[in-house]
Amino acid sequence: MTADPGTPAPEHLPFRVALAYWLKLGFISFGGPAGQIAIMHEELVERRRWISERRFLHALNYCMVLPGPEAQQLATYVGWLLHRTLGGIAAGLLFVLPGALVVLALTWVATRNLPGLLAKKIERNRGIPQVERIRHRQHPQQADSGWQLRSEFLGFPQR
Numbered sequence: 606m607t608a609d610p611g612t613p614a615p616e617h618l619p620f621r622v623a624l625a626y627w628l629k630l631g632f633i634s635f636g637g638p639a640g641q642i643a644i645m646h647e648e649l650v651e652r653r654r655w656i657s658e659r660r661f662l663h664a665l666n667y668c669m670v671l672p673g674p675e676a677q678q679l680a681t682y683v684g685w686l687l688h689r690t691l692g693g694i695a696a697g698l699l700f701v702l703p704g705a706l707v708v709l710a711l712t713w714v715a716t717r718n719l720p721g722l723l724a725k726k727i728e729r730n731r732g733i734p735q736v737e738r739i740r741h742r743q744h745p746q747q748a749d750s751g752w753q754l755r756s757e758f759l760g761f762p763q764r
Contacts, residue, residue, distance in 0.1 A: 618655060618687055618688075620688050620691070620692070620695075623655075623684065623687055623688060623692060623695070623696075624695055624699070626648065626653075627680065627684060627695060627696045627699035627700060628699045628703065630644065630645065630648070630680065630699070630700060631699045631700050631701065631702055631703035631704065632703045634676075634700070634704070637676075638674065638675055638676040641676035641680075642665065642675070642676050642679060645661075645676070645679060645680065645683070646661060649661065649683060655683075655687060656683060656686060656687075660686070661683075664679055664682050664683065664686075665679055667682075668682065676700075677697060677700050677701065680696045680697060680700040681693045681694075681696050681697035681700070683696060684696025684697065
């Protein structure tokens with residue numbers, strides 16, 4: 606079901622409702638720009654009818670001409686349309702922030718567990734000449750172990 610191109614935006618959309626939508630979009634966006642734009646079209650035009658089909662396509666065409674991430678620009682523009690400057694800032698930030706926080710959390714987990722995983726891998730590969738050279742020269746939990754492993758296994762020069 607598609608919305609009539611002339612469907613007007615709601616008279617007064619509460620800011621907190623829009624904020625909740627932008628946060629949800631930030632957490633569920635996937636599929637790159639095409640997937641994100643499709644999600645926005647379905648929600649904003651067809652389901653919620655916050656903007657018209659014509660306005661959405663006009664905004665999308667404009668964002669495609671501009672350099673940069675068009676899905677983010679589209680979210681920021683629609684946020685601006687609905688709630689002016691504060692809406693644009695909120696939509697733009699919430700489009701990116703959840704993904705950035707997930708990457709930050711995964712990075713924290715990886716850095717907390719990586720030294721132990723490297724030590725286990727070296728212990729498991731005992732007897733392989735390259736591993737023995739590393740094991741006897743340097744403890745894998747030292748800060749330099751990542752560079753050492755890279756140098757030994759992939760043949761990169763020592764620094």
